[in-house]
Amino acid sequence: KAGVTQTPRYLIKTRGQQVTLSCSPISGHRSVSWYQQTPGQGLQFLFEYFSETQRNKGNFPGRFSGRQFSNSRSEMNVSTLELGDSALYLCASSLTSGSPETQYFGPGTRLLVL
Amino acid sequence: AQSVTQLGSHVSVSEGALVLLRCNYSSSVPPYLFWYVQYPNQGLQLLLKYTTGATLVKGINGFEAEFKKSETSFHLTKPSAHMSDAAEYFCAVTFAGGGNKLTFGTGTQLKVEL
Numbered sequence: 769k770a771g772v773t774q775t776p777r778y779l780i781k782t783r784g785q786q787v788t789l790s791c792s793p794i795s796g797h798r799s800v801s802w803y804q805q806t807p808g809q810g811l812q813f814l815f816e817y818f819s820e821t822q823r824n825k826g827n828f829p830g831r832f833s834g835r836q837f838s839n840s841r842s843e844m845n846v847s848t849l850e851l852g853d854s855a856l857y858l859c860a861s862s863l864t865s866g867s868p869e870t871q872y873f874g875p876g877t878r879l880l881v882l
Numbered sequence: 883a884q885s886v887t888q889l890g891s892h893v894s895v896s897e898g899a900l901v902l903l904r905c906n907y908s909s910s911v912p913p914y915l916f917w918y919v920q921y922p923n924q925g926l927q928l929l930l931k932y933t934t935g936a937t938l939v940k941g942i943n944g945f946e947a948e949f950k951k952s953e954t955s956f957h958l959t960k961p962s963a964h965m966s967d968a969a970e971y972f973c974a975v976t977f978a979g980g981g982n983k984l985t986f987g988t989g990t991q992l993k994v995e996l
Contacts, residue, residue, distance in 0.1 A: 873918075
């Protein structure tokens with residue numbers, strides 16, 4: 769089975785722009801979660817989608833949004849980029865949304881905001 | 883609210899020596915605990931998880947962890963370190979009904995020396 773794929777792998781943007789990241793979960797997985805990883809704040813949960821509905825949301829401003837499609841693929845969008853949004857964005861998929869599901873992580877998208 | 887504390891941001895061991903990475907949790911409800919490993923420029927890989935039942939959990943690559951409720955700990959061990967174990971290790975916690983929202987510790991960078 770193919771693993772979780774994320775595109776693009778690397779991205780450079782400037783302040784004020786917006787960006788969309790994509791995540792394709794493992795086949796058959798219906799839950800997709802997003803995490804932000806930075807040297808200063810570590811790994812922080814952004815949100816989780818299950819069957820096209822947001823199930824959980826972390827403590828991030830409204831500039832961060834996401835969605836999930838009927839094929840379980842997910843996108844996250846960051847509008848009005850700030851320098852502090854530079855991070856590795858990780859996507860994880862699991863079969864369902866109920867704990868304690870094992871989450872399988874993708875390789876991440878590294879975003880640099882200049 | 884739940885939290886995880888990993889003692890020691892950097893741990894160095896000799897090849898063949900015991901690996902001990904510490905994780906203490908705080909949770910007002912029974913926790914589900916995870917250990918993940920991250921190699922450079924990669925996503926996270928699950929090593930092992932504790933949900934309920936047996937408190938000694940065996941994972942991949944010879945790692946194991948023991949859930950100790952009285953000490954609120956979930957330390958990761960491996961009897962004999964290998965050079966390929968050099969990576970960053972993250973402890974994470976969630977709980978029943980928490981969906982797939984993981985709260986991560988700050989990580990421990992493991993260095994294995996000859």
